[in-house]
Amino acid sequence: MKQTSELDEKSTLVKAPVLRVEDFDVESYHDGVVVLDFAKNVLALNQTAADLLPGDWSGPFPVQLGAVFPEMSEEYEWLSRLVHEKSCHGNQIVNLSRAGKMRTLLVDSSFLRGQAGEQVGMCLFLKDIGNIVSLEQKIQHNEILATVGKIAAGVAHEIRNPLTSIKGFLQIMRHELDKQGMQKEYSYTDVMLREIDRVNELVGELLLLSKPRELRMERIEMEELIMAMAPLISSEAILNNIEFHLSLKSVPQVYADPEMLKQIFLNLVKNGIESMNETPGGKLIISTDYMPQERMVRVDVQDRGPGIPHYLVDRIFDAFFTTKETGTGLGLPICQRLVNDLGGRIKVRTKGFGTTFSVYLPALSE
Structure with missing residues (x-):
């Protein structure tokens, strides 16, 4: 040397x-x-x-x-x-x-x-060589995600077709049971249809993970987008006895798909609310800021839940990994996939009490 x-x-x-x-x-x-x-x-x-x-x-x-x-x-x-x-x-x-x-x-x-x-x-x-190691890990993670996505897409299509037939015949059966006054049996169909809808929702997530949807990009005022979502988030927070607050700064516009952004933020909000289900005094905060050196707009979704154990932080974006009994393990990988498709990145900060997911998106010229 x-x-x-x-x-x-x-x-x-x-x-x-x-x-x-x-x-x-x-x-x-x-x-x-x-x-x-x-x-x-x-x-x-x-x-x-x-x-x-x-x-x-x-x-x-x-x-x-x-x-x-x-x-x-x-x-x-x-x-x-x-x-x-x-x-x-x-x-x-x-x-x-x-x-x-x-x-x-x-x-x-x-x-x-x-x-x-x-x-x-x-x-x-x-x-x-931290950047090199981080890049190699990211490439490896993306390759795994792409493989999982391809398998998931094939499985999802095979599941969705018979589900459509089952749901159709079940609705006919439900109508006949109602006509004959068989209310007990009729109530069973409610449970069955809810479970079919749940499977359909999972299939939709699998398809979303497998390939990105067609982007409809436009200039977006982040404050307007979040304010439009606020009533829905607020009602969900009230139902779960959680405080909801906004802390929005004036930030530059971003160029993104508004529906995709809504899905990202709603997934993160849902994740935060679920983490506080068993925590008294839950609080959810959405805030915005601008990083001038990086020319990035940052949106933080912060919860006051129990936090993520440090030994699990590296796994939360892995497909199908979840610590929840009813979770699918797809919400955060989908968020990461969508943010990457928009040219941004997502980070997580956690400690003994509370977790913050930060979404970074490229800012348009001021």
């Missing part, structure tokens, strides 16, 4: 096994660089590495590892092990958390040598 050979040349400046901070010019490297001796001292570290690694690196060098990382932390254990074992690695993948955000780093390490060729320290090169 070019970087390694350049640093090896610099190591000839070291006159003795004791390394000096001034021997290293690490700011010239694009990747993160960390220089360590075998006494667990960090001798030099550039700004890129300081941005990638947790801990406070503002103090003077050298600095002991234990002064930056708690001795029981993963970071301390990782770096201590490298120094103690004097082991170098190429293309090592390390996951570290900084400011609550998990970073995936590609690490190359090499020895620093003195004049006599002896090992006097180690140098680590760090590269943030």
